[in-house]
Amino acid sequence: MELIVSEKYNAAERIAGILSKDSATREQVSGVTVFKWGGTYCMGLAGHVVEVDFPDEYNEWGSVSPASLIDAEVTKRASKPDIVAALNTLASEADRVVIATDYDREGELIGKEAYDLVRAVNDSAPVDRVRFSSLTGPEVRNAFEDPDEIDFDLAAAGEARQRIDLRWGASLTRFLTLASNQRGDGFVSVGRVQTPTLKLLVDREREIENFDPDDYWEIYADLGRTDEDDSFEAQYFYLNDQENEAERLWDEDAATAVYGDVDDASEATVERVDDRTRTDNPPIPFNxxxxxxxxxxxxxxxxxxxxxxxxxxxxxxxxxxxxxxxxxxxxxxxxxxxxxxxxxxxxxxxxxxxxxxxxxxxxxxxxxxxxxxxxxxxxxxxxxxxxxxxxxxxxxxxxxxxxxxxxxAATWRKLRVDVDVAGHSLKANGSRLVKPGYHAVYPYYDTEETTIPAVTEGDALQIVESRLDEKQTRPPNRYGQSKLVEKMESLGLGTKSTRHNTIEKLYDRDYVTGNPPEPTELARKVVSATEEYGAHVASAEMTAQLEDDMTAIADGGTTLDEVTRSSREMLEDVFEDLQGARDEIGELLRTEIDESDSVGDCPECGEPLLPRQANSGSRFVGCNGYPDCEFTLPLPNKGRPHVLDELCDDHGLHHVKMIAGSKTFVFGCPRCQQRDAADTDDRVIGDCPECHASEGGELAIKRVHSGSRLVGCTRYPDCDYSLPLPRDGELEVTDDVCDDHDLPAVVIHQEDSSPWQLGCPICNYENYKS
DNA sequence: GCAAGGTC
Incomplete structure (x- = not known):
């Protein structure tokens, strides 16, 4: 039997279709769909199906020093167990295996990982490698007619990246997290790609903040022949020291002087008319x-x-x-x-x-x-x-x-008119799209035209109006997401498959907010700390050097072991600096985290209150003074807490929002929630339809830990009968009793809307279901 | 609870 392994399901399907002339059938192997025809199986992986990791004994963050990860063994484990199982099953029966992963470095590594999995269960079947750059009949058939071998050096280059990224990322992330006393998912994440990307944003933000604006002036005149309808705008310009045209005047006196002349004048004379066409080439294909x-x-x-x-x-x-x-x-x-x-x-x-x-x-x-x-x-x-x-x-x-x-291509007609006003030069530019070309089929670009009337040299024009505009230089803009992706690409940061994910990760880690992404205080501190103590990982240079090393490994100029060894030595040096500055770094990160994330001041000791996660996984607001102060307030366990600007009038605490995808909700002030939960404690409203007869259970209104309310059996958890209630609004239990269920009608009073007659909770639930 | 890279 012959086995073909491709990088993804879609590619497997295409290859099977081409090689079997559409006769392949689908089959399930270990829960994975594979293709079969004659004596051949073809299966798709899902990219990497194994991943690098440290041995289990390194999982305990508290008991293993971050620096010990520098020399820890790096192992591989199955990250897609079902696909690995399918590969094992088919490979053990194969007489020949063909690796048909993507034709790039990561594809070579994925192919080599498949090779290792094959060899673990089958030490004799020959393993070939085919390479094609598009999934078309001729390309694929050609490749299979003339198979090649796996390029183990190229795969080793990819493996060097894996190991270096894991060692640097994991050790530094743990170090900064532990130094700053972060718990739960509030870790301080650092990596070869994300940190230099974040530094791009932080550097730009620093530029914006340090920007010192300069005043300058611009002079405009509206010119026309007979009436104002015909007028067009011209701008003053001069030749600066480098004999280049400039429009900005940096000196107020000079600007006022020129403007005075222009304003006093009533006429302009056309000095030059330049009429030319410009070719506007269509865009390149989409990468x-x-x-x-x-x-x-x-x-x-x-x-x-x-x-x-x-x-x-x-x-x-x-x-x-x-x-x-x-x-x-x-x-x-x-x-x-x-x-x-x-x-x-x-x-x-x-x-x-x-x-x-x-x-x-x-x-x-x-x-x-x-x-x-x-x-x-x-x-x-x-x-x-x-x-x-x-x-x-x-x-x-x-x-x-x-x-x-x-x-x-499109063609533009560019018209430029230079005029003289009292010995000063002004210019006007017009543009007209004379041949739309690609714009006719691609309407996403701005094709606005600026018209200026036909004038000829020597024409006299009236000055309808003139203006002196006082302006200021402006700081650079923040990077938008697409600019950031472009910048990352030009610096070699990340890949076509990861750049957009890296940006998303910066949002998830609370390093940026808004759009365009604005770095948070935490982000600035992390970048500052890494710049100072772990410089290599904060710089795009690390990636550039890694690229060089990977090229050398692929060319046989050096080896995987040599490259990872010298990278570990560098990381050791970084850690020597870090260890000495641990307290400083912790202080730096901690104080900032407190300010941006604090729910408010602890009512018992005045220290900041922070969202925390216990080792059990449950969330709460805890005092930064812990262990000296043990004040806590409960939080829902669903979602990640996010502190809002809004303040509670009663307690002066910030409202908290729980981010949980589509289930995101505003929890509100944690102290109010705690008080309300106590108030609504188990108001009994009737008998439990499930267990009252047998066990005497009753129905009560409850507020559960997550902050939501329900009608539930008092015998919970022995009886889990429950009915939903809305989360918000004040609850009123009326004297109106339902004939069918013997339960009182409930009314919800919400701000800004009329009361909601919910009725009997059982009727309400049945209506809601249908 | 760590990275970055695949792919779903």
Whole structure:
């Protein structure tokens, strides 16, 4: 039996289809769907199915020093047990195995991991490697006709990255977390990619804060021939020391002097008219970064944009969305694809217009890779109704980008008019789109025109109005998500598959808030601490050096052991500095965490109250003075607590929100909640329909630990009969008793709305269910 | 409870 192993399910399906001429059938092996034809099985992995980790005895953060991770053994364990089990089952029976993972470094490593799993159960079957850069018939058949071997050096390069990232990330994260006394999920996370990315944001924020604005002046005049309708705006300019044109005047006296002359004048003379055309070339094909950039421009954040693209890929409508490639492969036939799209609404007209062009020659970017093509639509075109609104919007963007890369260039007419006013020069620029070219099929760019009337040299124009604008230089903008992705790419931080996830991680770790992402106090402190004591991990240089080392390993110039050894020596040096400054670092991180996360002051000792998590997992608000002060307040266990700005009038404490995806809710003031929970304590309203007859259980209104309310049996947990109640609003139990269930009607009084007649809790629940 | 990289 022969076994083919690919990187993912979709690729396995395609390979099986191509090699079996669509005769392959599906089969379940250890709960995994695989493909079978003749004597061949083909299965897909899910990327890495094993992951690096330290042995179990290193799991205990409290009893193992972070520095001991520097020399700890790094092992591999199955992270996708069912897929590993399926691979084991098939590999043990195989006479030959073919590794068909993606054609890139990480694919080589994933293939080598599969090889190791195969060898563990089968030491004799030959293991070949095939490489193809697109999942098309000719490419795939060619690769299988001429198989190659696994490149163990290339895989070792990937393994070096895994080990170095784990050792640096885990040891430093534990060190900073323990030094700052963080518990629960409030850990202080550090890594080769996330920390330099965070530093980009923090550095920019520092620039913005330290920015010292300068005053400057600009002078404008509205010029016209006969009436104001015809007027256009011209701006004063001069040649500076470097003989370049400049518009900004830095000296107020000079500005006022020039403005005085312009304001006094009544006429301008046209000195020069420059009329030229400019070619506006169509954009390059979508790689992941270009796609995220374009999706950003129509309102999608990086991660949601990728999620939608991945869904479209899974449905077969677009090609693989994680790619660095900006050059269409030779086997893509744009004309054939256009013809398919020309039969699909609403693309008919645009596709046909492109087919009518004299020639169809796609644009190309600078990066050409071997793993996947640029993102483009497939031959399988969905109907608009078959997609959700967001999916269609992204799908249309991808289709139109494909169109744009095949379309002709646009042409702009650029008109520049220079005039003289009292010996000063002013200029006006007009632009008109004379040939829309690719803009006709790709309407996402700004094509606003500025018209200026036709004037000729020597014309005299009236000065309708003039202005002296006082302005100030402005700090740079924060990085938006797409700018950040671009910046990460240019620095080599992360990969096409991870950059959007890294940004998401910064939000999860409370390092950034808002959009564009703004670094929090904690983020600044973490960056400061790592810059000072663990410099290497805060700098993009670490990645650059790792890339060089990986290239050397792949080329055989050095070895995995050599590279990881010298990396460990560096990490040891970092830890020598860190250990000496442990208290300082702890103090630095702790004070800031207190300020940004504090619920308020402890009523018993005045220290800050902080959201905490006990070792049991239960959440509470605890006093920073612990163990000297043991004051606590309960919190729900569902979700992560987030301290809001809003303050409680009664207790002066901040309201707390519990972040739990779609179940996110505002818990409110923890002290009020504790008081209300005590007030509503088990008000009995009737008999339990489940167990009153046999055990005497009664129904009572309860507020449970999570903060929500319910009607439940007093014999809980022996009887778990319960009925839901709304979380918010004051509860009134009326004298109105339900004939069917012998329970009183309940009314909910909410602020800003009329009372909600809930009625008998059982009737209410039955209505709600139906 | 740690990283980054795959993919779902």
């Amino acid at each position: 992941t970064t270009e796609f995220i950039k374009a999706a950003n421009a129509i309102g999608y954040d990086a991660k949601p944009a990728m999620n939608v693209a991945e869904d479209l890929y899974d449905d077969g409508y677009v090609t693989y969305p994680r790619t660095d490639n900006t050059v269409y492969p030779d086997d893509l036939d744009p004309r054939a694809l256009l013809e398919t799209l020309s039969e699909a609404s609403p693309f008919e007209a645009d596709a046909e217009a492109l087919l009518d062009q004299e020639s169809i020659s796609p644009t190309a970017g600078e990066t050409e890779t071997t793993d996947h093509p640029p993102i483009h639509p497939t031959e399988d075109v969905p109907k608009k109704k078959a997609l959700k609104g967001r999916e269609w919007e992204i799908y249309e963007l991808i289709v139109r980008r494909f169109f744009a890369t095949l379309a002709d």
